Amino acid sequence: AQKITQTQPGMFVQEKEAVTLDCTYDTSDPSYGLFWYKQPSSGEMIFLIYQGSYDQQNATEGRYSLNFQKARKSANLVISASQLGDSAMYFCAMRGTMNRDDKIIFGKGTRLHILP
Amino acid sequence: NAGVTQTPKFRILKIGQSMTLQCTQDMNHNYMYWYRQDPGMGLKLIYYSVGAGITDKGEVPNGYNVSRSTTEDFPLRLELAAPSQTSVYFCASSRGQGNSNQPQHFGDGTRLSIL
Numbered sequence: 705a706q707k708i709t710q711t712q713p714g715m716f717v718q719e720k721e722a723v724t725l726d727c728t729y730d731t732s733d734p735s736y737g738l739f740w741y742k743q744p745s746s747g748e749m750i751f752l753i754y755q756g757s758y759d760q761q762n763a764t765e766g767r768y769s770l771n772f773q774k775a776r777k778s779a780n781l782v783i784s785a786s787q788l789g790d791s792a793m794y795f796c797a798m799r800g801t802m803n804r805d806d807k808i809i810f811g812k813g814t815r816l817h818i819l820p
Numbered sequence: 821n822a823g824v825t826q827t828p829k830f831r832i833l834k835i836g837q838s839m840t841l842q843c844t845q846d847m848n849h850n851y852m853y854w855y856r857q858d859p860g861m862g863l864k865l866i867y868y869s870v871g872a873g874i875t876d877k878g879e880v881p882n883g884y885n886v887s888r889s890t891t892e893d894f895p896l897r898l899e900l901a902a903p904s905q906t907s908v909y910f911c912a913s914s915r916g917q918g919n920s921n922q923p924q925h926f927g928d929g930t931r932l933s934i935l
Binding site: 737739741747748749751754756795797799807808809810811812813815 | 853855860861862863865868878908910912914921923924925926928929
C-alpha cells in the first residue's frame with residue numbers, strides 16, 4: 705500500500721532562513737510522482753513542485769527545490785530565503801502510475817510559521 | 821480560466837438532511853476526486869473517478885455517494901447528514917493514467933457544517 709509520512713506537524717522559522725520540510729513515502733510502484741502543495745490560511749490548495757521517480761535531477765521551481773533521495777524514499781521540500789507569505793500548511797503527495805485507480809494520496813501536512 | 825468550480829462555498833445542514841455538493845471542471849480531465857479536510861488535518865480521499873461512468877471508493881466513503889455521468893461533473897451526495905461530516909470538502913481533477921507528472925487541480929472548497 706502507498707503511504708506518505710510527514711513527521712513535522714509544525715515548524716517555526718525566522719524570516720529569510722532556509723526551510724526543509726520532511727516527507728517520506730512508501731510504494732511498490734516502480735514509477736511514481738511526488739508533489740508538494742501549499743495551503744495558506746485562505747484554504748485553497750496551491751501546487752508548488754513535482755518530482756518524477758525517474759528524474760535524474762532534483763526539481764526546482766523558483767525558491768522551491770525538492771531534495772529527492774530515492775533509496776531513502778524521501779522527498780523533502782526546501783524553501784530558500786523564507787518570506788512571511790510562506791506561512792501556510794504544506795502537504796506532500798504521491799501518485800503512482802501502474803495501478804488502474806491511479807490514486808493520489810496526501811500526507812498529514814506540516815504547518816510552517818515564518819517569524820519576522 | 822475556470823478550472824475546478826465547487827458550489828456552494830458554505831452550507832449549514834441539520835442532522836438528517838441531505839444535500840449535493842457540486843463540482844465541475846472545464847479542463848477535460850479524466851480523473852476527478854473528492855476529499856474532506858477536517859480542522860488541522862490532511863486530506864482524506866472520499867471517492868474518485870477515472871472517467872465518465874466509473875467511480876471508486878477512497879479512504880472514507882461511508883455516508884457519501886457519487887456519480888459521474890459526464891467528464892465535466894462529479895457531484896458528491898450526503899444522504900443523511902451527521903455531525904461527523906462537518907468538514908471542508910475539496911474537489912480535484914487531473915489528467916489520467918500515464919500522466920503521473922500532472923498535478924491535481926483543486927476547487928476552492930465547500931465548508932460544510934452539520935448542526
